[in-house]
Amino acid sequence: MDFKLPENTTMIADTARRYLKDNYSFDSYIAQLNESNHLEANRWQAMNDLGWFGLPFAESVGGYGGSLLDVCAIVQELGAALCLDPFVDLIVSPGKLLEFANTPTSLALLDRIISGEARVACGLYDRHAGYHVLNPSLRLNGERLSGQKHVVSDGGVADAVLVSAMSGDELAIVALPFDACDVERYRLLDGSRAASLTLDDVLITDEMVLCRGDAAKQAVSAWFDYLCALDCARMYGACREVYQATLEYARTRKQFGTTIGSFQVIQHYLVDAFIDLQQLESMLLMVSVKGESANVCERGRATAAAKAYYANRAVGITQQGIQIHGGVGVTEELNIGHYFRLVTHASLSHGDREHHMSRFIQAGEKQNEVV
Amino acid sequence: MDFKLPENTTMIADTARRYLKDNYSFDSYIAQLNESNHLEANRWQAMNDLGWFGLPFAESVGGYGGSLLDVCAIVQELGAALCLDPFVDLIVSPGKLLEFANTPTSLALLDRIISGEARVACGLYDRHAGYHVLNPSLRLNGERLSGQKHVVSDGGVADAVLVSAMSGDELAIVALPFDACDVERYRLLDGSRAASLTLDDVLITDEMVLCRGDAAKQAVSAWFDYLCALDCARMYGACREVYQATLEYARTRKQFGTTIGSFQVIQHYLVDAFIDLQQLESMLLMVSVKGESANVCERGRATAAAKAYYANRAVGITQQGIQIHGGVGVTEELNIGHYFRLVTHASLSHGDREHHMSRFIQAGEKQNEVV
Amino acid sequence: MNLDFSNDEKEFRKSIRQWMKENVPDDIRRCTARGAMPDKNMQQRWERLLGSQGWLTSTWPEQFGGPGWSATQRYIFDQERASAGAPPTSPFGVAMVGPVLYTFGSEAQKERWLPGIQRGETLWCQGYSEPNAGSDLASLKTRATRNGDHYLVNGQKIWTTQAHWADMMFCLVRTDSTVKQQQGISFLLIDMKTPGLEVRPIYSIDGHHHLNEVYFTDVKVPVENLVGQEGMGWTIAKFLLTHERTTIAGVADIHYEINRLKSAIDALPTETDKQLAVRRLAGLEVDLMALEYTNFRTVAATDEGKPFGPESSGLKIKGTELQQRVSQAMVEIGGLMSLPWDNEEPIGEQIFNQASRRYNFLRACTIYGGSNEIQKNVLAKMLLGL
Amino acid sequence: MNLDFSNDEKEFRKSIRQWMKENVPDDIRRCTARGAMPDKNMQQRWERLLGSQGWLTSTWPEQFGGPGWSATQRYIFDQERASAGAPPTSPFGVAMVGPVLYTFGSEAQKERWLPGIQRGETLWCQGYSEPNAGSDLASLKTRATRNGDHYLVNGQKIWTTQAHWADMMFCLVRTDSTVKQQQGISFLLIDMKTPGLEVRPIYSIDGHHHLNEVYFTDVKVPVENLVGQEGMGWTIAKFLLTHERTTIAGVADIHYEINRLKSAIDALPTETDKQLAVRRLAGLEVDLMALEYTNFRTVAATDEGKPFGPESSGLKIKGTELQQRVSQAMVEIGGLMSLPWDNEEPIGEQIFNQASRRYNFLRACTIYGGSNEIQKNVLAKMLLGL
Numbered sequence A, B: 001m002d003f004k005l006p007e008n009t010t011m012i013a014d015t016a017r018r019y020l021k022d023n024y025s026f027d028s029y030i031a032q033l034n035e036s037n038h039l040e041a042n043r044w045q046a047m048n049d050l051g052w053f054g055l056p057f058a059e060s061v062g063g064y065g066g067s068l069l070d071v072c073a074i075v076q077e078l079g080a081a082l083c084l085d086p087f088v089d090l091i092v093s094p095g096k097l098l099e100f101a102n103t104p105t106s107l108a109l110l111d112r113i114i115s116g117e118a119r120v121a122c123g124l125y126d127r128h129a130g131y132h133v134l135n136p137s138l139r140l141n142g143e144r145l146s147g148q149k150h151v152v153s154d155g156g157v158a159d160a161v162l163v164s165a166m167s168g169d170e171l172a173i174v175a176l177p178f179d180a181c182d183v184e185r186y187r188l189l190d191g192s193r194a195a196s197l198t199l200d201d202v203l204i205t206d207e208m209v210l211c212r213g214d215a216a217k218q219a220v221s222a223w224f225d226y227l228c229a230l231d232c233a234r235m236y237g238a239c240r241e242v243y244q245a246t247l248e249y250a251r252t253r254k255q256f257g258t259t260i261g262s263f264q265v266i267q268h269y270l271v272d273a274f275i276d277l278q279q280l281e282s283m284l285l286m287v288s289v290k291g292e293s294a295n296v297c298e299r300g301r302a303t304a305a306a307k308a309y310y311a312n313r314a315v316g317i318t319q320q321g322i323q324i325h326g327g328v329g330v331t332e333e334l335n336i337g338h339y340f341r342l343v344t345h346a347s348l349s350h351g352d353r354e355h356h357m358s359r360f361i362q363a364g365e366k367q368n369e370v371v
Numbered sequence C, D: 001m002n003l004d005f006s007n008d009e010k011e012f013r014k015s016i017r018q019w020m021k022e023n024v025p026d027d028i029r030r031c032t033a034r035g036a037m038p039d040k041n042m043q044q045r046w047e048r049l050l051g052s053q054g055w056l057t058s059t060w061p062e063q064f065g066g067p068g069w070s071a072t073q074r075y076i077f078d079q080e081r082a083s084a085g086a087p088p089t090s091p092f093g094v095a096m097v098g099p100v101l102y103t104f105g106s107e108a109q110k111e112r113w114l115p116g117i118q119r120g121e122t123l124w125c126q127g128y129s130e131p132n133a134g135s136d137l138a139s140l141k142t143r144a145t146r147n148g149d150h151y152l153v154n155g156q157k158i159w160t161t162q163a164h165w166a167d168m169m170f171c172l173v174r175t176d177s178t179v180k181q182q183q184g185i186s187f188l189l190i191d192m193k194t195p196g197l198e199v200r201p202i203y204s205i206d207g208h209h210h211l212n213e214v215y216f217t218d219v220k221v222p223v224e225n226l227v228g229q230e231g232m233g234w235t236i237a238k239f240l241l242t243h244e245r246t247t248i249a250g251v252a253d254i255h256y257e258i259n260r261l262k263s264a265i266d267a268l269p270t271e272t273d274k275q276l277a278v279r280r281l282a283g284l285e286v287d288l289m290a291l292e293y294t295n296f297r298t299v300a301a302t303d304e305g306k307p308f309g310p311e312s313s314g315l316k317i318k319g320t321e322l323q324q325r326v327s328q329a330m331v332e333i334g335g336l337m338s339l340p341w342d343n344e345e346p347i348g349e350q351i352f353n354q355a356s357r358r359y360n361f362l363r364a365c366t367i368y369g370g371s372n373e374i375q376k377n378v379l380a381k382m383l384l385g386l
Helices: A007-023 A026-034 A041-049 A068-080 A087-101 A104-114 A213-252 A264-290 A296-330 A335-349 A353-370 B007-023 B026-034 B041-049 B068-080 B087-101 B104-114 B213-252 B264-290 B296-330 B335-349 B353-370 C007-023 C026-034 C040-053 C071-083 C091-104 C107-118 C233-242 C251-267 C271-303 C311-338 C355-366 C372-384 D007-023 D026-034 D040-053 D071-083 D091-104 D107-118 D233-241 D251-267 D271-303 D311-338 D355-366 D372-384
Strands: A120-123 A139-141 A144-153 A160-167 A170-177 A182-187 A193-203 A209-212 B120-123 B139-141 B144-153 B160-167 B170-177 B182-187 B193-203 B209-212 C124-127 C143-147 C150-157 C168-174 C185-191 C197-203 C209-222 D124-127 D143-147 D150-157 D168-174 D185-191 D197-203 D209-222
Touching: A007 A041, A007 A068, A068 A087, A068 A213, A068 A264, A087 A104, A087 A120, A087 A144, A087 A160, A087 A209, A087 A213, A104 A170, A104 A209, A120 A144, A144 A160, A160 A193, A170 A213, A209 A213, A213 A264, A213 A296, A213 A335, A213 D372, A264 A296, A264 B264, A264 C372, A264 D271, A264 D311, A264 D372, A296 A335, A296 A353, A296 C355, A296 D271, A335 C311, A335 C355, A353 C271, A353 C311, A353 D271, B007 B041, B007 B068, B068 B087, B068 B213, B068 B264, B087 B104, B087 B120, B087 B144, B087 B160, B087 B209, B087 B213, B104 B170, B104 B209, B120 B144, B144 B160, B160 B193, B170 B213, B209 B213, B213 B264, B213 B296, B213 B335, B213 C372, B264 B296, B264 C271, B264 C311, B264 C372, B264 D372, B296 B335, B296 B353, B296 C271, B296 D355, B335 D311, B335 D355, B353 C271, B353 D271, B353 D311, C007 C071, C026 C040, C071 C251, C071 C271, C091 C107, C091 C124, C091 C168, C091 C185, C091 C233, C143 C168, C150 C168, C150 C185, C168 C233, C185 C209, C185 C233, C251 C271, C251 C311, C271 C311, C311 C355, C311 C372, D007 D071, D026 D040, D071 D251, D071 D271, D091 D107, D091 D124, D091 D168, D091 D185, D091 D233, D143 D168, D150 D168, D150 D185, D168 D233, D185 D209, D185 D233, D251 D271, D251 D311, D271 D311, D311 D355, D311 D372
Parallel strands: A120 A160, A139 A160, B120 B160, B139 B160, C124 C168, D124 D168
Antiparallel strands: A139 A144, A144 A193, A160 A170, A170 A209, A182 A193, B139 B144, B144 B193, B160 B170, B170 B209, B182 B193, C143 C150, C150 C209, C168 C185, C197 C209, D143 D150, D150 D209, D168 D185, D197 D209
């Protein structure tokens, strides 16, 4: 076994960290929070220039052949920087779904994402189905789509959306323009932009249906696992920063004539956070590799375990970070509370703890069947 | 509302405490652990003299009309003293079941318990049914009893046993002599004595069947709630002692040139234990009253909540007590570890935490139906 | 030993419940049911309504205008208030400066300030914490220098809840820096409209404005606004810390939250989701029951005239932890539905729409009023006899 | 980055698995499967068997008789050992005094003692703790006074695991009380059969005899049994604390326990009981996975020659907590079946029959070898740069 990151991944991570340090700050984040439905053109172009738009995708489909591990390295730094630029929402998420769908139409659209021409979002969730992405409530009756999609993470600027729908008993993935739907836009817990879509007998054409049946199921399932791994990467980046900031605060903040880090209870909190962070890093490395495993059962078990663990311990680290910071920790002025929102968000965005515990149990049962 | 104990209950508690202080000690306990199937005649007689044999039962059935609260007061002190004399197992438990059954035969047998003539145990559990006492695996076919009973708490000395059995779809309570069964005797986790019984087509007579059907169900259900409340009383007494001993230890034990109680982490442990003990006391008062409520749903909800809470926090207090005591806490020489065994035992003896959480949920649903 | 309320108490409950039904304004009820917090207008309308009944200052002795309720009655009142969807009373006037004034204030001070509190007309805020005196209050630095018939106050306060709503502030200031830290502190009443006093907002992580910084530059405060003598500030602050607070655990409001959450379980996607939510809620309910009976005991003890002991810290610690756990459960059970932050129209169940904000807001409740760690330090000293 | 074992490592695993299958004695396998602990005879038979393969001292450098395995191989070996139902090796000889001897010992000492350890023939115990020097080891009082060619040792040790089995003890003694506490301590090897040395049993709360008190009255120890120089005891003790322990987290044995528990779920009374148990176990498995991958990382780092850092404490803390949680889950899931303490015939599933004893036994694992609180103190100093 070898836990050293490949040189290439380290380079990608370093570049991401340097780029964000030079081009993004807590102030940029606050500014972005106050914008609605706006994409910062310079930064978006810079990400494209860095090669991030093509990185997540195989060379055979026009990408640069980066691994999930590479993408996690970037997403971790985005999390650490609180960066809201919709790299995951408008590039990785739709792009991977299209790559997994692997049809001529889907690959053509992926091509336009990689080149930066298309702004596509994923609409795979609705509140009736919750996290059960293989059973959406949207209906495809013949050529008509009806129903709702919620929490469509579109960065506020997408002009097309990939939706999942049930066509009879069969899952289908459909690409359609945003303006074919009734759109309500809002901000999410982590500050990112999303939309709710209402589709009222929307007429679609045959070529808008990217794939159906098992192919659609496999694509959505692979997409879900991939996005789960990215959630973990993002939370890890945030937790790393919270831990560092809290340690620094404990070292310097004085109360009762001494640094608060001299209190044993604070010390033990910090030790707990340090140990948890070690384990979160281990789980991230694990899921960054297994989250795109060809073994579907192993892949599902890995992402379920990682997300369940993060929903518990990553959330815990940020909660404790706030508690140790005291009053200033609950203000918008300090980054700590924003990291807490980010981590809470990412712990819920592709399945909460209970959902993943159920998946973990199912994967274990399937594994036993195989064995 | 009024949380003052009635004067009578206070007197009963004081008497119990004084009696145990004068007649029982950690040494007596250790001696009792080393005995098998032996009842200390002097102490047993003393308990009779104190009026404890009649206390739990209504005056109308020959008892002295004590409330559950009174019995809890005694059981709490028995727990605090680690006393293994089978007052609950041979008096309260069978006596209350007989009282709840409320038939001429059952009351006649109760009479003999109160007078100290009969040594009767309850056999309501078997490992196939677990804690589901209304659905035992023992079968009553016509006049024949077949099956097993486990963890029959008989103090090692009972000569008769009340068993539950399914007669078709109907629950039945049967009284029979111990020697009608194959008996295997052993010690339990808390040091008390118990037996496993195997009944192989045991022939019984009509009058041995105390009651059947709804009457049996109601009796067993009331018995179960009553015994749950006693479990809590026993755990409370043990936790009270562990907390006091741990506080004292923290005050006096020196390490690193100072008392361990001067370490903030130890201080916060003690505070947590103090607060939990307060809440355990509140839950005990609650369940001591509601555990014999005429409102079956309220009664079940109260005992389920109390046992679930105790299985969590009472166990936690004793675990922390051991941890703070360090090395000496894990030895047989010190009482702390024995309290831990007692509390673990009592947390499992009439339903574990999960079982009671399920009951609590069911009781809540029923309550809603009524409202 | 009796766990039931008396018939009189039951009658009392009935009459309060009826009154709540008829009098809690609809907009306030809806606001609470959504999980949102009342704005200034709602809060003040509600407190004035209670004031008009003589119920706002229910903890006050009758001679100062209290309704003469027992602790049990106050507890029942609070239960009915919460379950009717009305907000808790702001503590600064009623629970804090009021008792200080009728205990330590001059007759003139009582006459001047108590009626406004009693009627819900004067809004107060609390000037305690400073940037470098949060947990360690004794090290506060805001100075009040005697200058003829007034003090000149200079310095800064922080975390001042509702300072932007308040008419008056009660304030700990340093009047003497030559003596031991605690001895040089005085308790001053300051009109928020005094020149030189500036309030700057602090936004909380729920996105709302509750807290403030307050800056004092040569703020003139008449000497008659000093409560007690100079140097008595610490004594008064300690008096408030141990002052009876029968509702400190927040039991009534936790009940309300749990019931809100229960009502939304049917909206969850699958049977498994529902079962898991029910089980998680049941765990919280059991813990609430333990907290509630502990609270009952302190209420009953108060009615017997017993002083509030260390249980008070225990109730605060367990109560705030439970509030946080309930709010976290709501967000996590809501799942997707909890993610929207600022949409008008909820996704699915209304109650999840504000759940994240509430969860964020409640991170503060284990910090303010003496963090739970500080509470444990204090309690440990008592237990260990240090 | 590669989470798979290499082909060579897989081959290694296969060969070890095969060997275990053929060589773990049946009685030992059954004992472990029951959840019981091996007796002296089993333990020693097993260690001699490993010794005969040259595998007992797998952590030792080849020059002193180690098999030349990488950390990964040792880790794999431990996994296979645990899943075959064989007990862990007693640490006192192999992991403790052995490395001390080949690092600090004289040639004569190495020659005399290492072979016995390597072959599993000499059993050692550790004389560190004293009644008033548990967590605070530096304050130990057992004296060794030089007297010609030997020391006279007087004093008392406590919590001495397996002293009643051991042939030899390595012992911290005070040789100089005029210098700073830590500086006056020396590291001595003591033959357990020396006159004046008395071992008294301490029974643990699992009802078994693991621990002892050891009393020294004018015990004569030859000066050649001093390791290093006088006063080096503390240095040696610290060396051992940071000495690489790739299996400190107990991952392999926790896997074994979880699998045992899994195998018994079908015996639970109802579907609900089973589902709840499965869910509880899944939570433990997820936590184990996080621990295991953290352990993998330290193993891989060891193979790259990196020193064992603060992660070691983290692994110990999380590992012991998880061991305790698994044992508690076993008892609670067993329910009624866990209640019997001393019956031969289990009630229902075999595995629950010893579960309570194991649960009791494992309360010690967060205490011994430096309690988890002490581990956290040490770690905090490193993190905070104190």
